[in-house]
Amino acid sequence: MRILLNTLYVTTPEAYLSKDGLNVVVSVKQNEIFRIPIHNIEQIITFGYMGASPGLMKLCADNNVSLTFLSPQGRYISRSQGPTRGNVLLRKAQYKNSDEPNYALHLSKLFIGGKIQNCRNILRRFIRDNGDDEAIERVCEELLRCKRRVLNAESIDSVRGIEGEAATAYFGVFSRLLLNQKEDFVFEGRNRRPPKDAINAMLSFVYTLICNDMTSALETVGLDPYVGFMHTLRPGRASLSLDMMEELRAYLGDRLVLSLINRKQITIKDFIKQGDEGIVMTDSGRKIILSAWQNRKKEQIIHPYLNEKVSIGLLPYVQAMLLARFIRKDIDDYPVFLIK
Incomplete structure (x- = not known):
């Protein structure tokens, strides 16, 4: 480990x-x-x-x-980074499998099915902790239907389309998960480049951190982070990192953002307007998120597949290791990370 x-x-x-x-x-x-x-x-x-x-x-x-x-x-x-390390046979298998449509589709369905299930679990947990909410219940049902459709999809384009529908539904009720500072942190759905509100600024920032950790993890186990299975290949784009972070977005990113706002650890004073519509974090706002991010990574959980304690910060490495095992055919399938 x-x-x-x-x-x-x-x-x-x-x-x-x-x-x-x-x-x-x-x-x-x-x-x-x-x-x-x-x-x-x-x-x-x-x-x-x-x-x-x-x-x-x-x-x-x-x-x-x-x-x-x-x-x-x-x-x-x-x-x-320094010289590329890792098993050349593993990377050769990765490159070959990325060109196999059925193989790429299978992993894409797992990545996105896991992402949708984890988003649904975030919403279900909110209901358990705070009582019934009809709007959130409806979205939970919609996400369940989306997950089933993804697992039965016949093309990667279909997976991408269903994932977009699920994301729209999920973020459509995201603001209902706010228990405090509702008037300051207004959220009407995902937007970026530039983010138009504080929540989108936080989400984009945290997703960048997750992607960077995922890239490091993939390189550590010997996989090429730039050759993915669902995200299209582009120069300089860590496509496999983007693939694999899908299942971790809700657990590592969304929960952290909600926690910081609900606990009033971050306030609207930690953001400033940029241009006519954009909003960015101040230096103090970044430090608050980074401090919470580092503390969060030290917490331990029981990994659902390994059934042993791991630090949350090691989740990208564990999932990268499991993907490498699947590509080497050491295990029968890739065990996507699912939260309860």
Whole structure:
């Protein structure tokens, strides 16, 4: 089992990363504000445009520490990593299977069926904790029908279409899951680029974090994160990461956003308007989410397939490992992660 090490998040947009011996050094306007030994971290995620020195990038590559650059608003820019490692036979099998329509369809149905079921479980849990809600009950029934349709779909295009219907229904009642700050956090469905409200800004930000962790996990087990089964191939697009994070979105992302708002750990003051319609998080807002994200990853659960305790932060690695086993034919099927 992989040890869950730390992620260094650099949230100051003016920060520049460099090296001093075996230390990562963070500076702002040529003044050092932080340093940490490279062996104490697993990955670096920096929000800004100042960049990193070639020496720091080599230090990261030599120590298998990924370096990811995001914009101050959390939009993905690029990712740096060392030499590709892993079993070449595993990747060869992955590439071959990605071109097999039936194989790709089978995994696509599992990814999206799991996603829909987990969204439904989020809604069912809300009803258990807070009482009946007719609108949410109706959506739960709709999601159940969507999941059944996905599992019986005959093409990936059909899976994508049904997934879109399910997402529209789910996010149509998402605001009903808010118990506090309802007037400040208005939500009328998913939107992005730029997000038009605070909830969409938070969701997009957290989904980016999940995708980055999924990419690291896939590389760790020897799979190519850029060759997926459902998401189409595009240069620079981590298609397999996007495939696999579908089943984790609701559990890792949506629940965190709802928890932060309902517990009043984040407020509308942590967001600012950008342009005529867009809204972005402040630096303090990003730090609140990142702190909650790191704490959440330390919590432990019983994995439904392995039936043993794992840290929530290791879920991407566990699922990547299970997918690799399925591709190698060590197990009969891919066990999608489902919450109760």
